[in-house]
Amino acid sequence: MRALSIGATGMEAQQLNVEVISNNIANLSTTGFKRSRAEFQDLLYQNLRSVGSASSDTGTILPSGLQVGLGVKPAATYRINGQGNLTVTNNPLDVAINGNGFLQVQLPDGTTSYTRAGSLQLNQTGQLVTADGYQIIPSLTVPTTATAITINASGQVLATISGQTNQQTLGQLTLASFINPTGLDAIGNNLLKETQASGSPITGNPQTNQFGSLVQGSLETSNVDIVSEITNLITAQRAYEMNSKVINTADQMLSTANQMKT
Numbered sequence: 001m002r003a004l005s006i007g008a009t010g011m012e013a014q015q016l017n018v019e020v021i022s023n024n025i026a027n028l029s030t031t032g033f034k035r036s037r038a039e040f041q042d043l044l045y046q047n048l049r050s051v052g053s054a055s056s057d058t059g060t061i062l063p064s065g066l067q068v069g070l071g072v073k074p075a076a077t078y079r080i081n082g083q084g085n086l087t088v089t090n091n092p093l094d095v096a097i098n099g100n101g102f103l104q105v106q107l108p109d110g111t112t113s114y115t116r117a118g119s120l121q122l123n124q125t126g127q128l129v130t131a132d133g134y135q136i137i138p139s140l141t142v143p144t145t146a147t148a149i150t151i152n153a154s155g156q157v158l159a160t161i162s163g164q165t166n167q168q169t170l171g172q173l174t175l176a177s178f179i180n181p182t183g184l185d186a187i188g189n190n191l192l193k194e195t196q197a198s199g200s201p202i203t204g205n206p207q208t209n210q211f212g213s214l215v216q217g218s219l220e221t222s223n224v225d226i227v228s229e230i231t232n233l234i235t236a237q238r239a240y241e242m243n244s245k246v247i248n249t250a251d252q253m254l255s256t257a258n259q260m261k262t
Contacts, residue, residue: 002046002068003250009071010243013040016074017236024224025233032084032097032116032190033222035229036077043070079182084116084223086215092149093120093128096220099212101175104137104203105130105191112137114176114201116220117190128157132189140171153213155206175211176201 020038027033051065086096095118097103102114113134120136123129126144128136142149146159146168155173178184183197194201207213 002070003246003253006069006071007243007246007250009043009073010246011240013038013072013074014236014240014243018233018240020077021229021233021236024229025226028222028224028226030117030190030222031119032220033224034079034081034084034116035222035224036079037232038074039076039078040072041075043073045069079184079186080223081181082223084220086218087221088218090217091119092151092217093122094118094217094219095120095151095173096215096218097175097206097212098215098220101177101206101211102181102192104174104176104201106135106137106139107191108134111193112201113187113191113193114184115190115192118214119219130190136173138171138174140173142170143168151214151216153207153215155214172205173214174203175206176203177210178202 017038017040020036024035027035045067047065047067049062049066051063051067052061053065054060055062083099086098095103097116097118102116103118105113105115107113115130117130119131120128121131122142123133123135126142128140128142130136140157142159143161145162147162148160149170150158150160150167151173152158155175157170157173158167159170161168178194178201179199180197183195183199184192185195185198187193202210204211
């Protein structure tokens with residue numbers, strides 16, 4: 001009976017759905033996190049009577065066929081890159097991106113990754129780095145004599161130097177964007193990497209062209225909507241239960257058929 005295997009594919013699909021939802025909920029407080037949703041596709045169909053085939057010698061055709069679906073399969077986990085809320089931290093090294101774009105991060109192997117998490121810090125040489133100590137691209141160094149740091153909306157980094165009246169320009173933060181940001185590969189630690197699906201990065205200054213602005217002293221929160229996730233979780237649980245009932249029903253039908261044979 002096909003219902004047993006069909007129900008099993010449904011249970012496996014909803015198990016993955018719950019795992020995706022649980023990851024969203026677990027990252028409710030993760031800076032710059034973008035929620036995901038599971039996408040599914042129906043499996044191949046078994047054609048018992050093909051639609052459009054001849055039904056008689058006189059040339060009549062079947063207006064509808066007889067197809068039996070074989071279940072469901074996971075197709076993708078789609079990342080939804082909607083804007084998260086901005087929360088004020090009053091930390092001068094915290095930077096939120098309001099709009100499109102990613103900060104560029106240099107990994108230890110020399111490759112570039114991308115992030116929306118703007119919780120920056122200074123390393124032992126005064127360079128702007130992530131929480132893991134990875135350098136921000138382009139590299140910016142804050143002098144030890146600086147008493148205050150200003151990062152304006154267009155990405156200019158300025159420092160107030162002890163004994164000087166005018167602020168000193170330290171450099172320019174740039175952002176990267178992709179034609180398909182969903183195609184970026186999540187590698188953990190709030191980092192994403194370029195893939196063929198994402199396309200090549202386009203870099204530029206904040207507040208220019210398609211890029212958003214920077215907000216100093218703030219962080220972008222996760223874009224997870226807890227009410228929506230709980231609703232999706234309940235729906236997935238009910239779908240899982242219904243698929244298990246399908247398997248139980250198919251098992252009872254097989255048991256009845258076996259009893260009739262004996």
